[in-house]
Amino acid sequence: MVYEVKVNELAEEFGVHRNTIRNWINSGTLPAQEGPGRRYLIQLEDYRKLCEKYGRTPRIDVTQSPVQPPLDTELPIDNFDTEPSLLTGKSSSLYSEPALADTCNTCGSCASSCPISGVDGLDPRKIVRMAFLGFEEELLASDWPWKCTLCGRCEESCPMNVRIVELMRALRASRPRGKVPSPIQKGITTCLEKGNNLGIPKTDFMDLLSSLGKELHNSDCPGFSTPIDVRGSRLLITINSKEPFAQPENMTWWWRIFHAAKESWTISSENWEGVNWALYSGDDNAMKTIVERIVDNMERLNCQALLLPECGHAYYATRLGLQRWFPETLEKFTVYSVFDLLMEYISEKRITLDNTTHTQLTAIHDSCNYGRKSLKTFGNAFYEESRAIVQACCPNYTELLPNRNDTYCCGAGGGAWASPYTVERVYYGSKKARQIKESKAKLIVTSCHNCKDQMEKSLNREFDLDIEVKYIWELVAQSLTRVLS
């Protein structure tokens, strides 16, 4: 049987760019002939194979009866002839608490919530089931837990409070380190060895920071110099190594805000990395070491407050690490989220914002780590704070649907941006892309590096979104009212 398809329809169905479909056709991955108009003819079999690969229910299926047979009629079960798996009843070494799998009543709401359900034939419910039934080898061999972004949407929907994210992380932790996706493992190893994920030498870092400071002094912020290792500063900030490595100017958004707010702040010259990929790899020892370095810096520089300015996961991982391993430090110093600090500046009128520079239709993308996961772990999700800040800058505001706690992950969380599963990442992001498209927003504001990269560099192109993506601090820095000094 042959079908006529349009490239854009197929692209939409599989959540990839039109060019991707054309590439598949040109390379022969998807055998197709040119048809009438601007259509292609494909074999039903090839279409089905493609669906299988992407875990999609075929949109076109003539064999599917429009009427679902009643429950008591004979239904063919696809796999019944395959060799049965023997249930050994061995207790799982993956987890000890029933809340990690046993309490599941297989209702499927986790699978319903997950954008990559069906990819590799798996979904959160199946993972939980496999863990529960003791299919460990199969689970550890599967890449699915790495394609999952640990966004927590499944867990949020679970009526039985199964701790799915924790189970997923336990699965990642159980893999031999050599089999962890290499960019992630390499980042952690480099960080442990050299103090930051990309191994930037101290001298290079110092030079970069001071020259950037000088530039700032000469342009927008007269009198500015980058405060490195300034003991007794109120605020210590960490850095995401990606910024000094590739986008150094991005660091200056915060610097401008600090300058305007007359903040007393500093950056450590050593172990300044804020990113903690051990959260993703499940390596608790590494995670603790990286958090401990920040604690050391806080003590060495005698600061009163800590800001992890760059990323949702850095905030989440560090705060979680502090809570878990260094709870006493939380008595000694404040951990700011970007929203806390910006709100403080605004309410204390240390900065004032101009709402005439960003007039395009704007929406917020709620990052999972600051939102859903923070709410569950720390009791605060910053949903309203982020909206107050963005709406102070952007008068023309809309919402992505769903949002806040029900938001879809961008598709790049949990280390997925750095991992090799590109196709899945794009497919995952198709949900986000659809949300953005439907909202008609032209500016998306977010508070996370991964989210920004995914939406700006990947989804924007794959799905022709034609949007701008900004960090919330970037938006604030660009909306600062210039005060005549």
Place this chain on the structure above:
Amino acid sequence: MPEGKKIGAVMVVGGGIAGMQAALDLADAGFFVYLIEKSGAIGGAMPQFDKTYPTNDCSMCIIAPKLVECGRHRNIKIITLAEVEQIQGTEGDFTAHVKESPRYIDQERCIACGQCSNICPVSTEDDFNCSLGPRKAIFIKYPQAVPLKYEIDSGVCLHLKNDKECGICRDICPAEAIIFHDTPKHHEIHVGAIILAPGFQAFNPQKRSIWGFGKFPNVLSSMQLERILAPTGPTGGVLARPSDNSSPKSIAFLQCVGSRDKNHCNNEYCSSVCCMSAIKEAIMIKELLPEVEITIFYTDMRTHGKDFDRYFNRSQKEYNIQYTRAKIHSLEPGDRKGSLRLHYANEQGRQVEKFFDMVILSVGLETPDSAIILAERMGIHITPDRFASISAFMPVSTSKKGIFTCGAFNGPRDIPQAVIGGSAAAACAEELLSAARFQQTAEISYPEERHHQEGQPRIGVYVCHCGTNIAGVIDVDNVATYARTLPGVIHVEQNLFSCAQDTQDFITQQIREKNLDSIVVAACSPRTHEPLFRQTLKAAGINEFLIEMANIRNQDAWVHKNTPGMATEKAKDLIRMAVAKVTLQKPLHPIKVPVIARALIIGGGVSGMTSALNLAGQGFKVELIEKSSLLGGNALHLYQTWSGEHVPLYLKELQEKVFEQENITVHLKTTVTGSTGHAGHFKTVIKSGSGRKKTIEHGATIIASGGKRYIPKEFSYGKIPNVVASIEFDKLHMHNEVRIANGESFVFIQCVGSRNTQRPYCSKSCCTHSIQSAIKLKKEVPSRRIYILYREIRTYGQRERIYNQARELGIIFINYELHGEPTIAEGEKGALVQVYDHVLHRPLEIEADLVILASATLSNPDSKDLANIFKLPLNSDGFFQEAHVKLRPVEFNTDGIFVTGLAHYPKPVEESISQSLAAAAKASALLSKKTIELDPITAIVDLEHCDGCALCIEACPYAAITLVETATSDGEEHKIVEIDPALCKGCGICQGICPKRGVNITGFDYDQLLAQIEAALQPAQGHSQATPAPPEQSHGK
């Protein structure tokens, strides 16, 4: 029973169906009832529903007679807008302090004409319609409300907020019933027992954003849908999308919203009723809009009640309703304006996106805060799920003596369970207070009946205005003038409201003064109001049957609003017909039959013993018939209840109590061989083991003949030794037999013999039972591997907790369907079980030491004989068919016979106990009367015309007609039918079917009906013919 003061009155808190049933049963059995209702009218949730499952009866229509009965019962005092503030005293002697909030309406004066509401300028959201429509500040809860009295919502009334404003209702009220200065009233009530029936509230889905309620206009709760589907609801029964009023093409139902959820709400339990409600609502939608596509998204379809699975199957086969086993995470805006996107993983684990025009949230039931406060005030315990804490063995008793409980407060339940609970609570209160029966109740005495003279009728006609209901359409003056011209009419009166109490007094007085011998009331429906006028006739000293009603409101003014001229003519026709009929009406006198205060109970299981003990405790004699040599029935095989209570101990106690109770005579090894007679006086022949026969005379019969277990034919039962049925397993487990003591791996298989094509019903207790056994096994040896292979887990209500507990303990649940049943082969250790996993979609293999088959509960084969002996119906599964599945769950259409326990349908112990208490309540209402009056409207054989053709015998639904031999005066033998007046209900089927005028219904005989028809065909000529003696006419009330 403890000695001490006993007050023969009971306070029932909550006027829903459970509370109403308790009140009616108590009042009928000689106890005075205070019915305390929080809102302005009784009825609870039932009046809000459109239809009821599984019979699709109209909810309002079936509850309305009960409402009227409660409202009119002379031994029920309804206190509305009331709240219990304090309770003092102990069982037998309580003092309750009840606060009645101001209604701002004088209930004695209000005639419910509705003029106040029409003119009221304030509109607010109507709670009764789930905020889908408006109501006024002065309102009645719903049109059929009891009491039918208006009330003012003080929160929104302009005048009550500021006395300088508005107040126009007071000016317009013709009855001067508005009291703006009304204040709270405090009642001190002395009662011997208290029954709590505070009911439930629907879960509010707005609490979490995921369900989109309040965010997307086309997302409705199931309660809202009920109102929309109701013909009297805010849309008049038209289903359209709220967003654009378009007709929906596709509708999704999401189950378990606010139930079985520890995360989004704290309701861990299953709400028990929502699966069936959703099926019913889906069917109703299909009836309205056959083209609409409906999908129900569910976790387990819990259709565990009688005939529920059939209903479920029918919804798929006949109505093509789709079922998808998936829980939806959240709702998103859809592809078209107003539609909704549902994203889910289907049963094959594939991602699917579907768009629906509307989404219905099947919201759960929860206990309202006010009920928790009430429980605290009473000092009674509640469960972690916030329901009344009750024992399975005492399913309507709270933790405090003398305080009973019923309805959804005892755990989420459907209407029949609530009705059964209401009756059961009444039975318990009756047993407690039996010494004080008739102590507080009143009998009204009437003057002696005047002799009725035939031939010269003196008819009075009362034309009712019904406020503007009738007078607004029909020219009532014209009608009254016309009525004067009718033959036999000597007096005509016009009333503003004929049913008002003062009008009743006025009519009584006039009947005496004018020496009227019969009356015609041209007003509303005899169904609701004739009993009222009958009382009036009795008070006036004439026979109560000498009345005819012409329904010029419901059947005339209301339906011909737009053609008032023709409506007036029709009113004349109706009155002319009524006059013609009442002219031929003869006085009727009910037959009084003495009642034998003894009950016969068939079946000595838990059900039979429970009924027996309650009735004996109330002072009635009981003959308890048991076929075997031992009391206990099927419970002899049970180990514990779902809540973990020990059954053998309880059973032993029960047996001892039965043997000790003087009022009970136990007949072991005895069967029933025949029975004759009727309610109040049955004669039943019993046969003992030795073959001796004996006749027992009794007033009531309770059938508690139990059920039977299914012997499996499936799963190599009887072939592989390690495959056992659940009852056998329980015994092995109790003795810790070696296979169990050493067993490491156990597999339970559910629905063995149930829910198949041969027996399409659920045995109801097996899921709970297997889970309990599994938990016990696991707790004994935690390393044991236990698997439960199920089709749906049906741990309804608070039983859900043990399902959750089982999973927490690591018991593995695997779902199978009929098309992929597990297979069993003999294995090295015991058995090798193969089953297809519903999540992983691959076959699994389990080495089981023991396989336990949860086999079905069957009807007792003896039921057939009993059904023949007592002429009772059975359903197609062999269980006794009750009179009405919703509202008469223990009765039959034949009076005086009741059913309980497994004879009715498979059920767990506590439901059997509850039902047995209910059956006892029904029996005691009958047995407590010295005599019963049989309705005189019955069929009478016309000896001249009946030739014994026997056509009527088959047609009679009550088996009241028999064929007998008789001899005429000249000694010629011939056959003729005989009608038992005690069994006859006067339905008239025999009169209709008789080709020879051989049978007549009193009060509806041939002559009367003919006269009525002739009158109907005669043209109305009010002005053309002058009557010989123009009767006087006055404009009185």
